[in-house]
Amino acid sequence: MLLSIVPGVGLEARVLVLNTSYEAINVCNLKRALKMVLKGTAQTEEASDWHEVCSPSLRMKRPLVIRLVSYVHIPHLAIKFSRKNVFIRDRYTCQYCGEKPARPLLTIDHVVPRSRNGATRWENVVAACRPCNNKKGDQTPREAKMIAQRKPKAPTIISHLHPSHQSYDPSWKKYLYL
Numbered sequence: 001m002l003l004s005i006v007p008g009v010g011l012e013a014r015v016l017v018l019n020t021s022y023e024a025i026n027v028c029n030l031k032r033a034l035k036m037v038l039k040g041t042a043q044t045e046e047a048s049d050w051h052e053v054c055s056p057s058l059r060m061k062r063p064l065v066i067r068l069v070s071y072v073h074i075p076h077l078a079i080k081f082s083r084k085n086v087f088i089r090d091r092y093t094c095q096y097c098g099e100k101p102a103r104p105l106l107t108i109d110h111v112v113p114r115s116r117n118g119a120t121r122w123e124n125v126v127a128a129c130r131p132c133n134n135k136k137g138d139q140t141p142r143e144a145k146m147i148a149q150r151k152p153k154a155p156t157i158i159s160h161l162h163p164s165h166q167s168y169d170p171s172w173k174k175y176l177y178l
Contacts, residue, residue: 016172018045018067024157024175025074033063042066046171064169079155081122083108089155090127095148096136101129109133111152112140122154 015033017026028036034053036042037060047061079085086108093100095109109128112118115138126148128136136144 016065020071094129095126096132096146
């Protein structure tokens, strides 16, 4: 099948995937979303008013949100702990001063320092700029008189898909409960 797509919207454009229960479960590219819709495993919930996907035998509006036809049981979706995912959770923002430094200047800070048996886990780690991390040093935020903007916690799939750190279509908002 030969596809023609409006300029500026390629097959890598992002599409929100919902379970039959309207729960956001993933984000896929347009190519994958089109395959799912054309095979009948998903249906379009939201489509673009401005962009179309065309082939010699088919013309359809570009899907923005698709919903699976059959319910897929997805076990608890735990986001893997990693430096990158901590930065995503904290929106690449220092949790002490609120600045968004260049990525090479962003560090991981243990709220309870490792020297005091602080664990490396979601609930004890935040993104911090180098100056704040150095200022806090081997102290707790209270001792350093530095207060984190948000209490660190493990992200959910919904917060991981939060549009504040990713480009998204406004039509996603009602499905992500934002």
